[in-house]
């Protein structure tokens with residue numbers, strides 16, 4: 040199952056699930072389901088010593104690279120089918136695919152998801168838990184003058200529609216810019232009988248109900264997924280209802296983003312599916328903070344230091360966010 044460990048901060052702690060590792064550190068590959076290297080240049084998904092590995096162009100010289108490591112909970116079988124690289128461990132599937140740079144993404148995004156969903160259902164892991172969509176040039180226009188994020192969302196939405204009923208639900212996700220080109224997407228999914236709950240946020244319109252003014256097909260994601268005791272919090276930004284609030288104001292956007300997460304994980308909301316109740320911001324871990332203007336990073340970092348636990352593993356990435364008016368976005372896991 041996924042977890043993150045940042046060996047920069049806690050060298051002795053390697054829990055199961057997802058971890059953050061410093062670039063160059065390598066866990067015993069026997070226990071690894073997959074690795075995502077956050078680095079300057081990126082590389083296509085491949086099997087590296089039998090482990091699905093991809094490089095995503097997300098860091099700069101000023102932020103050190105790190106790896107997101109998905110630990111396995113059983114013996115791993117890994118493989119490659121066409122453009123897909125994947126691994127299963129009896130409980131989870133990890134799958135990654137790259138869509139290389141092109142004029143228009145809609146068809147290629149649909150095909151990439153379609154083939155990934157076909158694999159997931161065939162292997163018996165149709166319960167998608169968490170997806171990451173890293174979209175180069177996310178707020179630039181494609182060859183038709185359509186914003187690349189909207190272009191991508193249209194293809195993704197078509198794939199979910201095609202697989203409706205077989206891919207069980209729309210999960211937590213992140214859709215974010217990169218410092219490179221093309222789209223990298225990866226996800227983890229569970230067995231059909233896994234206990235999985237997808238959550239919405241009472242302060243926000245469900246993304247799949249966003250009005251058409253945000254694009255021809257609305258984004259396909261839930262605000263959080265709670266599965267096997269792990270809470271996956273989607274990329275969350277300064278959006279109330281469907282509208283960006285505090286345009287141009289980093290301090291206001293950080294406040295609303297944190298309030299949105301606090302409400303999402305509160306006992307009132309998460310407690311509907313988690314008998315023990317909710318969480319607070321102090322419980323968040325494996326936090327990725329996306330900041331679109333580099334000059335805002337010191338401020339955002341200082342705010343995050345105040346609100347998150349000193350033990351939380353946090354990384355900061357200077358990339359574009361899916362709307363030009365969003366300055367900050369935060370995702371996290373509680374496990």
Ligand SMILES: C=C(O[C@@H]1C=C(C(=O)O)C=C[C@H]1O)C(=O)O
Pocket residue numbers: 172212213214215246258259260273274275276278361368
């Ligand atoms: C910030 C938002 O959306 C972003 C885009 C997502 C996607 O398209 O998968 C998921 C979460 C966020 O990364 C939002 O609409 O609130």
